[in-house]
Amino acid sequence: MKKTLFISLTGLLLSGCAGTYIDKNTVPNWTDESVIVFGAPANYHFLMSSGSLEDGQFIRNWVVAKNTVAAFSQNGFTLNKIKAPDTLALTVASAWSGRGQEIFTPCGSQKAPAFHVPAGKVLYFTHFDFRISGKRLVTDYSQHFEQAKAYVESAYPHLKGRLEQGQFELVPINRACEYNQ
Numbered sequence: 001m002k003k004t005l006f007i008s009l010t011g012l013l014l015s016g017c018a019g020t021y022i023d024k025n026t027v028p029n030w031t032d033e034s035v036i037v038f039g040a041p042a043n044y045h046f047l048m049s050s051g052s053l054e055d056g057q058f059i060r061n062w063v064v065a066k067n068t069v070a071a072f073s074q075n076g077f078t079l080n081k082i083k084a085p086d087t088l089a090l091t092v093a094s095a096w097s098g099r100g101q102e103i104f105t106p107c108g109s110q111k112a113p114a115f116h117v118p119a120g121k122v123l124y125f126t127h128f129d130f131r132i133s134g135k136r137l138v139t140d141y142s143q144h145f146e147q148a149k150a151y152v153e154s155a156y157p158h159l160k161g162r163l164e165q166g167q168f169e170l171v172p173i174n175r176a177c178e179y180n181q
Contacts, residue, residue, distance in 0.1 A: 046071050
């Protein structure tokens with residue numbers, strides 16, 4: 001199953017539906033795009049997918065997803081340009097450890113962060129503090145807005161003064177746990 005998930009992730013990344021990293025000169029089209037900012041340890045990668053919140057849970061849009069964001073931390077932060085407005089949730093995280101790469105997906109009653117992203121914004125949501133505990137990925141969340149602001153303003157001067165604090169909520173992901181076997 002993990003091999004199938006990896007192949008699926010690779011396909012999503014190559015399909016052109018992924019949100020894109022921004023370089024030092026990228027200026028989003030503020031009418032229908034936004035920039036999302038997260039903090040994360042360097043040895044973790046994560047995937048956020050488009051969907052909607054229905055009856056208190058995240059439902060991934062498998063057919064017409066606006067965004068699938070593959071994020072890899074650079075200097076402790078990741079910035080991605082996405083089509084907006086959209087609702088995203090953390091749907092996969094992978095960790096590089098002494099045991100190689102391990103892939104985790106929230107499922108069943110596990111909760112994951114969901115994010116509402118309006119158009120025309122640069123939003124910092126949270127810092128993911130990932131760690132492996134046995135065979136499970138544990139995710140804690142912390143706020144480092146001032147560090148994110150300093151990083152964004154020094155590395156992306158054209159975004160200076162635009163970073164705002166975004167909000168997220170922890171919700172169950174509508175997915176069976178067979179993928180975590």
